[in-house]
Amino acid sequence: MESILEVENITKKFGGLVALDKVSFKVYENEVLGLIGPNGAGKTTLFNVISGLYRPDEGRIIYLGRYDLTKIPPHEIPKLGIGRTFQVMRPLSNLTVIENVMVSSFLRRSEISDVYNIAKRILERVGLYEKRFLKASLLNTVEKKRLELAKALAIEPRLLLLDEVAAGLNPVETSEFLDLLKSINREGISIIMVEHVMRAVMNISDRIVVLHYGKKIAEGAPQDIANDRNVIEAYLGGAIV
């Protein structure tokens, strides 16, 4: 299988703190890769490096076998087909829901009517169509998450970076959201998901990478990870009998 993304030896330091330490893994086309680890493991930092908001101190990230994301300006990365959501939801608050999606969509089209229609379709897809004329700041948590997803979809991505989409959702909402993600994945969009909610990530991921204190400590299929001693220790903080 082709790899869509290769993270090679990424190291990122903030002063004396090593946030990421020689992290390496591959993401294959069409897969859902879960990225888990205790708080502070460096997951969001890694996303920020991939999406170009941070520059790593060492390492490269090769996309589609030919682009080094660490050398590309952040605003060029979406053009290559990489979209992301933010853990702390950041809608464009004073714009309406549909305008939020339209802004993303302008990456690929320049006519307002095209962009408007695309935005409508995406909002229907994520279930926000009725709220399209509402000011984005007025949405509730679930709706804001859907909006984040809609904005990322509007750039017509091949790879989606999802940062804690399940946080703050009840089991029903989580389940619905996961179904939506599965259908997006089936359309051929690869996904890297940072997640804390174990049920969610185990359910949907093809493979999982585990980070702890900035290092990769495990990689593999969900069942293997669930039984991996290092992973269990990392989460529970001590040896298990």
Added chain:
Amino acid sequence: MSKMKFSVLKSLYSPPMIVFLSLIFISSPILEFLNQPFIANTIFMCLLYAIMAMAWNLLAGYTGYLSFGHAAFFGLGAYTTMILMLYYDITPWIGIWFGGLLTALSALALGFPLFRLRSHWFALATIAVAETFKLVFIVWPYVGAAYGLQSPIVAPEKSLWYIQYAGPFIYIYIALIIFVIELTILYLIITSRTGYYLMAIREDEDVSKTIGINTLKYKMFSLMVSAFFTGIAGGVYVIRFRFIDPFTVFNLITISIYTAVGGIIGGVYSFIGPIIGSFVFIPLTEYVRVFIVARLPEYYGLHFFSVGILLLVISLLYPAGITGYLERKGYLKKRILPVKVE
């Protein structure tokens, strides 16, 4: 494509706007007939400040960068127009566009250092830039140093070339033409992809980068267009008043702050907000200046004081300005999209 632009413009030139522009248009001959130079001059000043406030608001209300140093651009445009006219005999009909162009280029140069800053620091830096321009022009002999530049009265047959006419009445037309050109261009910008990108930058610059917006490019564009029209306004000022000096055209209060006041009072989140704001506070300050201060010069300062009171009330009670208030009350409908696209 141009059919789309045409229908977009139809939403700008709605009946109320046409009525507004027509009223201004016919005010000139009527006021001349009734011999009311004060009212005519006030209308001219309202237009001038509306031009500046609209330009300022592209950067402030739409892109989210508050500048309090727009006097730098106004002054640069004014001096360019004046120098071209005075030293090179170039008619201001052409001169003001050069003024705008030079100002836009200076904005390009200034933008690189300025856009490293955000928020308060950006605002402070713009103030420092304008003050520096003022100081430089005060000591620079070529531009007349502290004495400024005055363009002399010309023979009647040259009136059109130099746009020199008695009284303020003709100048209303000049300002109106520029105003309409500016409105059209700004509206086309706002209702295009560029406009949405600017608003995205205003809302969240980091997120904007993750959806593919080259933030520096668009901020520069916004600054340059804003500077361009502010420079043109400086040229219009030269046409009307024929005298400029660094203290007047680079003035923090009467140019930089007043420009912002027009936008803030009218409402920075609305396209026509700056127009409404300028047409509200300029008559107030002009009235106080001409009827109270001119008669009782020991009360000099009262006209600025009155603007202060107005600004205080708006910023405390109506932060979204007059248009914000009207929208909340339902008198003004907030337009969701510029065109019908269903």
Added chain:
Amino acid sequence: MLEDVVNASINGILLGSVYSLIAMGLALIWGVMDVINFAQGDYMMLGAFITYFLFIGLGIDPLLSIPLTFVVVFLTGILTQRFVIDRILEAPLISQIAATFSILLIIRFGAEALIGPYTFRLVTGYADYVIRLGFIILHYTKLLAFIISILTVISLYIFLTRTFLGTAIRATSQNRIAAQLVGVNIGRMYKLAFGIGVGISAIGGALLSTFYPLHPEMGGFFCLLAFVIVVFGGFGSIFGAFFSGIIIGVVQMLSALFVPPTLKDAIAFIIFILVLLFRPTGIFGKGV
């Protein structure tokens, strides 16, 4: 030549100490409330004119009236905070700037409308005294101003570090929520900080009045100078502002020897822009 440089430097130190008072007030308000007080120079002007009128009207020596001037402007500051600043603390930036600019317009031009657009000079009996030490010329008024500035700074330091209220203010500026959790009344801290901030500025104005011409619009220049000083010294650092004020004062006086007088102010702005660009945290300061 050397004598000019030395004299200029000394003058710079004396003057700089007075400028720093205005700057320190600005830094205090910024540090505690995150508000940039664009009207800072106008409170200084108030201090200068209160001093002037007390001198002209009641014959009170400008240096003796300082405590009274401070109290009056301090109370004015508390009122400003209560009725204006408090309301825009959580507001978007544009409302904050609009509000402080409106205070600038109201104080500066309200005063001008009342007093008149004239320049005033406060001439004390000892205005012309100089002390000569070799080639060094010290103006008595500026020397006294310097001494009182130092005293003010020391008092402020003692207040902020040794008293309960002062510590509470510092706590508020560092971490509002934590301060509240230990029982600090944030609203009162804000008023206190604003009052002191503009009060010290007024002391600066009072001192300036003894050797500098007064005009209702004088606040503009000194406010900009205060910004340069605070940015240079670092926005979070109040005492950094003091030292940076001295430095700026010296730079100003020295540059007056080499460039036309008007441009010496341009030097200050150029420093300002350079610092904003290359070291926005300032020479001593906390983060941007």
